[in-house]
Amino acid sequence: xxxxxxxxxxxxxxxxxxxMTPVWMMRQxxxxxxxxRQTRTRAKDFLTLCKTPELAxxxxxxxxxxxxxxxxxxxxxxxxxxxxxxxxxxxxxxxxPRFERPVRSxxxxxxxxxxxPNQSLSYVMDAVSxxxxxxxxKVPLIGFSGSPWTLAxxxxxxxxxxxxxxxxxxxxxxxxxxxxxxxxxAQAVTAYLNAQIxxxxxxxxxxxxxxxxLTSRDYLGFSLLYMEKIVAGLTREYEGQTIxxxxxxxxxxxxxxxxxxxxxxxxxxxxKLPIGKARQRVRDKVALQGNMDPCILYASxxxxxxxxxxxxxxxxxxxxxxxxxxxxxxxxxxPERVTVFIxxxxxxxxxYHQ
Amino acid sequence: xxxxxxxxxxxxxxxxxxxMTPVWMMRQxxxxxxxxRQTRTRAKDFLTLCKTPELAxxxxxxxxxxxxxxxxxxxxxxxxxxxxxxxxxxxxxxxxPRFERPVRSxxxxxxxxxxxPNQSLSYVMDAVSxxxxxxxxKVPLIGFSGSPWTLAxxxxxxxxxxxxxxxxxxxxxxxxxxxxxxxxxAQAVTAYLNAQIxxxxxxxxxxxxxxxxLTSRDYLGFSLLYMEKIVAGLTREYEGQTIxxxxxxxxxxxxxxxxxxxxxxxxxxxxKLPIGKARQRVRDKVALQGNMDPCILYASxxxxxxxxxxxxxxxxxxxxxxxxxxxxxxxxxxPERVTVFIxxxxxxxxxYHQ
Numbered sequence: 167x168x169x170x171x172x173x174x175x176x177x178x179x180x181x182x183x184x185x186m187t188p189v190w191m192m193r194q195x196x197x198x199x200x201x202x203r204q205t206r207t208r209a210k211d212f213l214t215l216c217k218t219p220e221l222a223x224x225x226x227x228x229x230x231x232x233x234x235x236x237x238x239x240x241x242x243x244x245x246x247x248x249x250x251x252x253x254x255x256x257x258x259x260x261x262x263p264r265f266e267r268p269v270r271s272x273x274x275x276x277x278x279x280x281x282x283p284n285q286s287l288s289y290v291m292d293a294v295s296x297x298x299x300x301x302x303x304k305v306p307l308i309g310f311s312g313s314p315w316t317l318a319x320x321x322x323x324x325x326x327x328x329x330x331x332x333x334x335x336x337x338x339x340x341x342x343x344x345x346x347x348x349x350x351x352a353q354a355v356t357a358y359l360n361a362q363i364x365x366x367x368x369x370x371x372x373x374x375x376x377x378x379x380l381t382s383r384d385y386l387g388f389s390l391l392y393m394e395k396i397v398a399g400l401t402r403e404y405e406g407q408t409i410x411x412x413x414x415x416x417x418x419x420x421x422x423x424x425x426x427x428x429x430x431x432x433x434x435x436x437x438k439l440p441i442g443k444a445r446q447r448v449r450d451k452v453a454l455q456g457n458m459d460p461c462i463l464y465a466s467x468x469x470x471x472x473x474x475x476x477x478x479x480x481x482x483x484x485x486x487x488x489x490x491x492x493x494x495x496x497x498x499x500x501p502e503r504v505t506v507f508i509x510x511x512x513x514x515x516x517x518y519h520q
Numbered sequence: 521x522x523x524x525x526x527x528x529x530x531x532x533x534x535x536x537x538x539x540m541t542p543v544w545m546m547r548q549x550x551x552x553x554x555x556x557r558q559t560r561t562r563a564k565d566f567l568t569l570c571k572t573p574e575l576a577x578x579x580x581x582x583x584x585x586x587x588x589x590x591x592x593x594x595x596x597x598x599x600x601x602x603x604x605x606x607x608x609x610x611x612x613x614x615x616x617p618r619f620e621r622p623v624r625s626x627x628x629x630x631x632x633x634x635x636x637p638n639q640s641l642s643y644v645m646d647a648v649s650x651x652x653x654x655x656x657x658k659v660p661l662i663g664f665s666g667s668p669w670t671l672a673x674x675x676x677x678x679x680x681x682x683x684x685x686x687x688x689x690x691x692x693x694x695x696x697x698x699x700x701x702x703x704x705x706a707q708a709v710t711a712y713l714n715a716q717i718x719x720x721x722x723x724x725x726x727x728x729x730x731x732x733x734l735t736s737r738d739y740l741g742f743s744l745l746y747m748e749k750i751v752a753g754l755t756r757e758y759e760g761q762t763i764x765x766x767x768x769x770x771x772x773x774x775x776x777x778x779x780x781x782x783x784x785x786x787x788x789x790x791x792k793l794p795i796g797k798a799r800q801r802v803r804d805k806v807a808l809q810g811n812m813d814p815c816i817l818y819a820s821x822x823x824x825x826x827x828x829x830x831x832x833x834x835x836x837x838x839x840x841x842x843x844x845x846x847x848x849x850x851x852x853x854x855p856e857r858v859t860v861f862i863x864x865x866x867x868x869x870x871x872y873h874q
Contacts, residue, residue: 329814329815329850329852330815331815331818331850331852334813334815334818335815335818335819338815338816338818338819338823338827339818339819339820339823378792380792381791381792381794381813382792382793382794382797383794384813417771419774420773420774420792420793437735438732438734438735438736438774439736439774440735440736440737443736459688459735459738460683461683461684461685461688461689461692462692464685464688464689464692464693465689465692465693466693469692469693473692496683496685498683498685
């Protein structure tokens with residue numbers, strides 16, 4: 167593998183000095199890009215796009231051709247693991263992901279096997295290797311997974327949900343069954359992320375999209391605990407390179423102190439908390455990634471630059487900041503506004519790194 | 521008006537001693553009750569149910585006949601105000617509320633008039649008077665409104681939304697136009713709640729369902745500021761009785777200290793933060809209402825009692841706690857579990873009030 171031409175992102179994750187604040191966007195490969203929508207038409211459905219390494223590679227690289235991004239992220243879906251566990255993932259138009267065979271009983275959960283990522287998920291590893299090769303050292307590649315709790319919500323509910331009644335009902339009434347499920351998923355995620363690292367992922371990120379719907383007690387016991395187990399089981403050095411780990415709990419700003427002690431290198435932030443306050447709370451123990459409200463990208467170029475300046479000033483001088491949105495970019499955003507955003511981060515951050 | 525037979529709720533709001541912790545539930549009159557669904561069939565649609573004082577009164581009283589609740593809450597909808605402003609509210613089956621004429625431009629917002637609650641919203645005041653009369657002093661009656669920010673999200677988006685792109689776009693790009701809109705809504709809410717008080721509401725509550733989707737800066741400037749203006753304009757004493765005010769921002773636990781300084785008497789809590797921690801943060805300046813996860817009601821009677829005991833213990837000894845769910849009760853809950861919940865609060869709380 168070639169040495170990295172741009173290691174700003176990895177340096178910031180290690181809280182080392184950089185020339186300017188690195189930036190990337192959650193869901194940077196996606197529907198807001200016309201070239202993505204074009205590639206999408208070549209796959210019969212969304213899942214086929216994820217399962218075809220050449221297409222996954224193509225859409226992963228698209229935003230890098232347009233914008234001065236400091237990292238690439240594997241194009242995939244968090245639900246590949248439950249799919250590999252045999253739940254039968256499909257995407258129905260306009261309704262989001264669904265499972266043909268959700269798991270709700272002790273018997274169904276006991277029967278689940280932890281998948282070998284190099285067997286049933288080999289298409290992901292093929293995509294990672296291909297993307298890494300095509301990137302040619304331009305920027306580092308991020309691999310990812312959903313958190314055990316977040317994957318469990320889909321596996322128990324059978325799809326997206328408003329009230330989380332089934333998964334919370336299971337958690338409250340049969341906590342041991344829930345722990346069995348989460349433990350199996352945590353084993354699967356650990357193996358999956360380690361396989362991504364072996365295939366070429368230079369950083370891994372765990373998305374806990376639904377940890378924020380829990381009480382503090384339940385977040386710590388049913389979500390964060392399993393992310394901590396995963397962090398402990400990950401390959402942290404591969405071929406002489408350290409592999410940083412980022413944890414992102416949407417609506418999780420209540421628990422920053424606890425997340426910072428899991429052994430992760432960085433915390434992803436949504437937009438709720440000012441990043442300077444988050445920084446004080448974690449006392450530079452970890453790097454912080456975030457935290458612009460994605461809706462700012464609907465505003466004028468001037469307003470976007472103003473918001474970037476405000477977040478940079480709020481973080482202040484020093485290392486350990488990776489600029490990002492607080493959630494995935496919305497499909498309706500005009501790509502020209504993204505150029506304004508990315509360029510503003512680089513231009514306006516230089517003074518904080520002198 | 522007769523003196524109150526049960527003033528536990530009002531005493532707790534004033535942080536005075538009580539014999540046991542008072543309890544009521546957000547959306548306690550609603551779809552989880554078969555008798556509600558029966559009454560609902562007698563109105564041609566949901567809005568007609570809200571606009572017919574006899575039916576609104578009937579469903580308001582239904583949960584009180586079943587459960588030992590310590591307060592009644594007016595059955596209505598938060599969108600009555602924008603409807604009275606001429607936006608044309610309707611409910612399409614399965615899609616939630618919609619407006620025929622959303623407001624998105626400066627011209628449309630400038631044209632909006634603040635409605636006289638005793639004219640276009642007189643059906644609400646008729647319902648309040650009727651309910652108060654029918655309650656016959658059994659328990660106090662809570663009146664309510666949506667917060668200006670929450671109402672604005674529906675008025676600009678035209679209905680429910682996932683990304684809040686239009687309302688946030690307006691806020692970011694034309695903050696002055698947004699402030700004009702919020703100011704008009706705040707005037708309307710103030711007049712509306714004062715009319716409810718004059719009609720017989722003994723406490724008022726403001727529901728800020730969508731304040732929690734904002735950054736801290738925007739929450740303070742675009743949501744809390746307008747709730748504070750309303751609190752300052754409310755009738756706080758009526759016919760010799762003090763009228764307490766409760767503010768509830770869903771997903772707002774980040775801002776408890778700021779909410780506590782608005783002049784409100786109590787803060788509604790969702791389930792995210794342990795109530796003991798919330799109590800420490802507001803230092804007994806205000807009463808606290810909450811904070812059980814509504815999904816606990818899917819669990820076994822034993823588990824429900826355990827959770828009630830845990831929240832009571834977490835709050836600890838002393839006054840100023842009104843037990844409630846952290847959000848509205850879900851339509852799928854079995855009413856028998858509600859009996860278990862309500863009775864558990866009364867039974868298990870006695871020892872904290874000796």
